[in-house]
Amino acid sequence: MTIINLETVSKIYQGVVPYEALKKIDLSVEEGEFLSIMGPSGSGKTTLLNIIATLDKATSGLIEIKGGDVSQLSKDELSLFRLKKIGFVFQDFNLLPPLTVEENIMLPLTLDNQPEKLMKQKVKKIMDELGISHLAKNRIHEASGGEKQRIAIARALINDPDIILADEPTGNLDSKSAGDVMSILSEINKLRNVTTIMVTHDAISASYSNRVVFIKDGCFYNEIYSGEKKELFYQNILDVLAHLGGTNHEFQATRPS
Numbered sequence: 001m002t003i004i005n006l007e008t009v010s011k012i013y014q015g016v017v018p019y020e021a022l023k024k025i026d027l028s029v030e031e032g033e034f035l036s037i038m039g040p041s042g043s044g045k046t047t048l049l050n051i052i053a054t055l056d057k058a059t060s061g062l063i064e065i066k067g068g069d070v071s072q073l074s075k076d077e078l079s080l081f082r083l084k085k086i087g088f089v090f091q092d093f094n095l096l097p098p099l100t101v102e103e104n105i106m107l108p109l110t111l112d113n114q115p116e117k118l119m120k121q122k123v124k125k126i127m128d129e130l131g132i133s134h135l136a137k138n139r140i141h142e143a144s145g146g147e148k149q150r151i152a153i154a155r156a157l158i159n160d161p162d163i164i165l166a167d168e169p170t171g172n173l174d175s176k177s178a179g180d181v182m183s184i185l186s187e188i189n190k191l192r193n194v195t196t197i198m199v200t201h202d203a204i205s206a207s208y209s210n211r212v213v214f215i216k217d218g219c220f221y222n223e224i225y226s227g228e229k230k231e232l233f234y235q236n237i238l239d240v241l242a243h244l245g246g247t248n249h250e251f252q253a254t255r256p257s
């Protein structure tokens, strides 16, 4: 079943010189899919993710999530929609340093005014699932990069969202931690059937997903699906990236371990 449907979505940033960052993008995402979005720097990946996240508005086109046209929702309805339906994971983790690990994970529940006992149960369950229970009372600065991203993933999952949106979740991590985070995202995607959309420059990270959509200059460029073998999918991703162009440092080309 389709969970996200974009039809001819365009985005023009109005500035001194208006800039068309997305040009008539059509995209349909199935429930439970793990989709990566790749493309050169400035091609419109984050713009696309922010529009799907309802954090930004398209200039034209249709955006349906779970069958509803999101442009019909008021600002308050959109905030509630994001809180309940979408979990966010960012490159720089976006955790709050004054709070403990546990309090950070609990934050979306606190915003939702849930009873404390229930909140604690939920937090314990998710921390166990992600192997971070031993960090519960620690402050954020005591966690490693990989741990921080696991904490952020726990926070993204705490409200049982239908969709996880991740913008460069491995961008600040060494390759070992990146592999761990991708394994977790992939496992969660399968176990919970949570639709996951990730923007990445990293071909190895993208090879954990089911499909990669490539965009270039704001336009759809190509898409490829994973087959049986992750290695082969990784190679196919590199091939498309080679045709897509962009500077070498933009895309990683190391082999998955």
Ligand SMILES: Nc1ncnc2c1ncn2[C@@H]1O[C@H](COP(=O)(O)OP(=O)(O)OP(=O)(O)O)[C@@H](O)[C@H]1O
Binding pocket: 013, 014, 015, 019, 021, 039, 040, 041, 042, 043, 044, 045, 046, 047, 048
């Ligand atoms: N708020 C804004 N106002 C004006 N132009 C913007 C704004 N945000 C993004 N842009 C421009 O739109 C284009 C697409 O930006 P976007 O951040 O979506 O690209 P990206 O593919 O995610 O890039 P990167 O990989 O470098 O993060 C870029 O040329 C960028 O400069």
